[in-house]
Amino acid sequence: MSFYASTLIVYFFVDVLLAWALNLQFGWGGIPNFALIMFQAAGAYAAAVVSLGPDTGVNSFQRYVFGASLPFPLPLVIAALTGGLLAAVAGSFSLRRMRRDYQAAILLIVSLIAIQVVSNAVGLLNGSNGLTGVPRPLSGLLSGLTYDGYQWVYAAWAGAIALAVYLLVARLGRSTWGRALRAVRDDEDAAATIGLNPLGLRMQAFVLGGVIAGLSGGLLVEFLAAWSPAAWGYAETFAVFTAIILGGVGNIWGVALGTLLVQVIFLQVPTFLPQVGYTGLIDALQWVLIGTLWLVCLAIRPRGLIPARRYHAVPPAPGPGTGNPR
Amino acid sequence: MLILQALGFGVVSAALIAIGAMGFTLQFGLTNVLNISYGGVMTVGAFAAFGAGELHLPMALEVAAAPLAAALLTWLLGRTLFAFYARRGAGVFEMVMVTLAVSLILQYGIDAASGEQIYRFSFPQGASLHAGVFTFTVTQLVLVALALAVFGGLEFLLRRTRLGKALRAMAVEPRLARTCGIPTGKIVNVVWLLSGALAGLAGLGYVINSLTIDASVGTGFLPLVLAAAILGRAGSTRGAVLAALLLGLVTEEVAAAGGAEYSTVAGFGILAIVLLTRPAALAGQATAKAEITV
Amino acid sequence: MSPGPVLDVRNVSVRFGGVAAVRDVSLQLRDREVVGLIGPNGAGKSSLLGALGGQIAVASGQVLLGGQDITAAPPYRRARLGVARTFQHTSTFDGLTVYENLLVSALGAQGSGLRGSLAGGRARRQRLAVAAEATWSRLREFELADMADRYGAELSGGQRRLVEIMRCLMRSPRVLLLDEPMVGVAPHLVQRIQADCARIRDSGVAVIIVEHALEVVEAVCDRVVVMASGQVVAQASYAEAMSSGAVREAYFA
Numbered sequence A: 001m002s003f004y005a006s007t008l009i010v011y012f013f014v015d016v017l018l019a020w021a022l023n024l025q026f027g028w029g030g031i032p033n034f035a036l037i038m039f040q041a042a043g044a045y046a047a048a049v050v051s052l053g054p055d056t057g058v059n060s061f062q063r064y065v066f067g068a069s070l071p072f073p074l075p076l077v078i079a080a081l082t083g084g085l086l087a088a089v090a091g092s093f094s095l096r097r098m099r100r101d102y103q104a105a106i107l108l109i110v111s112l113i114a115i116q117v118v119s120n121a122v123g124l125l126n127g128s129n130g131l132t133g134v135p136r137p138l139s140g141l142l143s144g145l146t147y148d149g150y151q152w153v154y155a156a157w158a159g160a161i162a163l164a165v166y167l168l169v170a171r172l173g174r175s176t177w178g179r180a181l182r183a184v185r186d187d188e189d190a191a192a193t194i195g196l197n198p199l200g201l202r203m204q205a206f207v208l209g210g211v212i213a214g215l216s217g218g219l220l221v222e223f224l225a226a227w228s229p230a231a232w233g234y235a236e237t238f239a240v241f242t243a244i245i246l247g248g249v250g251n252i253w254g255v256a257l258g259t260l261l262v263q264v265i266f267l268q269v270p271t272f273l274p275q276v277g278y279t280g281l282i283d284a285l286q287w288v289l290i291g292t293l294w295l296v297c298l299a300i301r302p303r304g305l306i307p308a309r310r311y312h313a314v315p316p317a318p319g320p321g322t323g324n325p326r
Numbered sequence B: 001m002l003i004l005q006a007l008g009f010g011v012v013s014a015a016l017i018a019i020g021a022m023g024f025t026l027q028f029g030l031t032n033v034l035n036i037s038y039g040g041v042m043t044v045g046a047f048a049a050f051g052a053g054e055l056h057l058p059m060a061l062e063v064a065a066a067p068l069a070a071a072l073l074t075w076l077l078g079r080t081l082f083a084f085y086a087r088r089g090a091g092v093f094e095m096v097m098v099t100l101a102v103s104l105i106l107q108y109g110i111d112a113a114s115g116e117q118i119y120r121f122s123f124p125q126g127a128s129l130h131a132g133v134f135t136f137t138v139t140q141l142v143l144v145a146l147a148l149a150v151f152g153g154l155e156f157l158l159r160r161t162r163l164g165k166a167l168r169a170m171a172v173e174p175r176l177a178r179t180c181g182i183p184t185g186k187i188v189n190v191v192w193l194l195s196g197a198l199a200g201l202a203g204l205g206y207v208i209n210s211l212t213i214d215a216s217v218g219t220g221f222l223p224l225v226l227a228a229a230i231l232g233r234a235g236s237t238r239g240a241v242l243a244a245l246l247l248g249l250v251t252e253e254v255a256a257a258g259g260a261e262y263s264t265v266a267g268f269g270i271l272a273i274v275l276l277t278r279p280a281a282l283a284g285q286a287t288a289k290a291e292i293t294v
Numbered sequence C: 001m002s003p004g005p006v007l008d009v010r011n012v013s014v015r016f017g018g019v020a021a022v023r024d025v026s027l028q029l030r031d032r033e034v035v036g037l038i039g040p041n042g043a044g045k046s047s048l049l050g051a052l053g054g055q056i057a058v059a060s061g062q063v064l065l066g067g068q069d070i071t072a073a074p075p076y077r078r079a080r081l082g083v084a085r086t087f088q089h090t091s092t093f094d095g096l097t098v099y100e101n102l103l104v105s106a107l108g109a110q111g112s113g114l115r116g117s118l119a120g121g122r123a124r125r126q127r128l129a130v131a132a133e134a135t136w137s138r139l140r141e142f143e144l145a146d147m148a149d150r151y152g153a154e155l156s157g158g159q160r161r162l163v164e165i166m167r168c169l170m171r172s173p174r175v176l177l178l179d180e181p182m183v184g185v186a187p188h189l190v191q192r193i194q195a196d197c198a199r200i201r202d203s204g205v206a207v208i209i210v211e212h213a214l215e216v217v218e219a220v221c222d223r224v225v226v227m228a229s230g231q232v233v234a235q236a237s238y239a240e241a242m243s244s245g246a247v248r249e250a251y252f253a
C-alpha cells in the first residue's frame, strides 16, 4: 500500500510538471504542442544514458550512446537542457506564423517520426526495447533505507522540484512577460503592432516548456530505471491535453487538478488493479475512454473545472469615479 | 545499381502515399477539418479487408471491403460527430483535437479487439516482372496503376463535371456557394465518402505491401500522408501527388543508401526544409480565416 | 522634428499571386496631418496599410519612416520605430481584460522581457506603475474605466474598436494607421473618435484613416488620397477630390 501511494505521488509530481509545461506553451502561448511527450522522452533518454556507464559494446545487452556514469544531480540538469535544446530545434521551423491546426499536425508528425527513429536506430538508444538498469540517484548514500523508505525520499524530492517549478510558472504567469505571451496567443498580428516579437516570445515559451518537460522525463526515468518508445506515444500527449483542458487551461491549479484526475486517478490507479483479459487490454481500453472523456468534456465543459482567473485591475488612489477629466 | 532499383520501390510507396494524401487533401480542402482520425480509418479499412480474407470471401469482396467500410465510417463520423462540434462553434484547433480523440478511440479500440496481435496479411503478389534494373510484382504494378487511376478520376471529377466544379467553388467560397444554390450538403456527403474510400484503399495498399497488419498501421502511415498533403497545399490533388512522389522517392533512396531507420526522417526533413525556406507556401493558408463546413 | 515627411511611400506595389492589389503607389505624410484614404471595395486600401505596417511584403518600392528605410523591417520593429495601426477585422486580445489590453501595449517590448519581468527590482515596479497610471488615465478619458475588468471577448463591436485605438495611443506613435475605425461604433463615440483624431494630430502624430463614411472623412481629414484598382487616382483636399471626374469614375465605373 505504502509502495503504491509513494509511486502514485511521484507520478503525480512528474505529470504535473509536464502539464505545467504544456500550460505554458499552449495555455498561455497558444502553441498546440502535439509533440509534448517527445520533450519528456528526450529528457528521460538523456538522463538515462549519461547516468549509465559507457556502452562497451561487448557482452552488453543494450546499446546506446554517451554513457558517462555522471553523478546526481547532473543527469537531471542534462535532461532539462536536452528538452530545451530539442524545443529550440523543433521550434525553429514549427513556430512561425501558420494556421493552428497545421502547427498541431506538424508537431504531431515530428513526434511520430521521432518514435520511429528511436525504435529503428538500435545503436542510438537501444531501439524499441528501450533502456533499462538506469541507476537510481544517491542509492549508495541512501543505502541504509528500505526500498519503501527510498520511494518516499524520492517522492519528497520530486515534490521539491515540483514546488520549485510551481514558483517559477506562477511567477511567469503573473509577469508582464506572461501577459505579453497571452497577447501573442490571442492575436499575433495585433501583438506585433504594439512592438512585441511574436516568434521570439513563443520561442521562449516553447523552450521553457521544453526544459520543464525534459526535467520531468529525467525525474521519471531515474525513478522507473527504464524507458522505451512505448512510453511516449501520441496518446500520452493527448492525455496531457485532456488533463489541462478538463482542469482549466491557463490556470495552474486547474491544470494540477486535471492532472490528478486524468493522469493519476484515471490512468495510473487501474494499473494496480488485478489484471483482466490479456496483457494490455486495460491499457487499450483506457485510451479509448480518454478519447471519449475529451469528447464529452469539450461538449459539456469546454472551459474546464477551474477556468483561468480574471485579472482584477486596482484603480489608483482617487478611484475611477473622481477626477474625471473633461 | 541499388540506388536505381530503389527508384522502383520509391514509385510504389509514392503510389500508396498519393492515394492516402489525395483523399486527405480533398476532404481537408473542402471542410477545413484537419482530420487526424484518417490514420485510424486507414487501419479500419485494412482490417475490414483482413476480416473478409479470414472469412474466405472472394478476393473481389476482400478488396472492396476496405474502401466500403472506411467510406461508411468516415461519412458517419463527419456527419454526426464532427458536425456536432462544428455546430457548437469549435475552431480549427478544437476540431483537430476531436479527430485526434477519434483516432485514439479507433486505434485502441481495434487494439483491444484484435488482442494486441500483429497478424500476417497474406495477399497474392503475382509474378515478378523485370524491366532493366527494375523489378515489380504484378500487385505492385496494380497499386501504381490504381494511384494513377484515382488521380485521373479525381482530376476528371473536379475539372470536368458539374459536381466537381461546384465542389471547387465551395472549397474557395463556402458562403457564396451556399447562396448560389449549390447543393452543399450533398457535396459534403460526397467528399466524406470519397475521402473515406481513399483512406480505406491506402490502408489496404499499405498492408498488402508490408504483409503484416496490426492496430497501429494507419497511425504509422499517417505522418507521410499528412506530410504529403501539407506539402502539396490543402485541397490540391496535383500537389498531393507530386509531394507523394517526392516523399516516396526520397524515403526509398535513403533506405537504399543504407539508412533504413532514417528513411522516414529524410521524408520529414523535406517538410522541414520547405517550411523553413518557403513559408509562403503556408502563409496564404495561414491568413485565411478558415470556415469549417461539415 | 525632421523637416522632411514623416512617412514617405515610394512606388510601392503589392501582389497576391496574379492579383496586383497595389500598383506603384507614392504618397507622403507630414507631421500633424490627417489623410483620408478612400476608394471602392477592393481598391487596395487595406493592402497598402499592410505594406506600411509590414504585415504584407511589398513586391517593389520603398517605405521610409523619418528618412529611415523600413521596407524590410518586420511589423514589430516598425511598431517600435513608431508605426501603430489597427486592422479592418477586430483584433482585441480576447483573453485579456480591457485594462490588460492597454497595459500590455503601454509596457511594450521593453516592459515585457523575460529576464526583466522575472527579476524583481525598483526599475521594474517603477515601469509598471507608470504604465498602470497611463492606462487608467486613458480608460477614464474614453469613459471605459468601469469596463476595465471585462475580457476583450465580452465587448461589443464598437467597444472593441475603441480599445484597439486606445491600444495604439498607449504607444505614443509617430504614425497612426486606422483601417475603418468607425465600423460598428456608436454615433456619440464616432464623434468622440473624430475629436480624438484631431487631438492626436495636434499632439504631433501623422494619421492615415481608411474610411467609407465620407462625412467622417470630410470632418477630420486635411486631405484625401483616392485609390481605385490598386492605383492612386487623386490626392487633394476633400472638396477638390469630390468634384474630380477621376474620383467619380473610380467609384461609379
Ligand SMILES: Nc1ncnc2c1ncn2[C@@H]1O[C@H](COP(=O)(O)OP(=O)(O)OP(=O)(O)O)[C@@H](O)[C@H]1O
Residues within 6 Å of the ligand: B287, C016, C019, C020, C021, C039, C040, C041, C042, C043, C044, C045, C046, C047, C048, C088
Ligand atoms: N490575402 C490576400 N490574398 C489574395 N488576394 C488578396 C488578399 N488580400 C486582398 N486581396 C485582394 O487584393 C485586392 C485589394 O484588397 P484590399 O483588401 O486591399 O482592398 P480594400 O480597398 O481594403 O477593400 P475594402 O474596402 O473592401 O476593405 C482585392 O482584389 C482583394 O481580393
Ligand SMILES: [Mg+2]
Residues within 6 Å of the ligand: C045, C046, C047, C088
Ligand atoms: Mg480593406
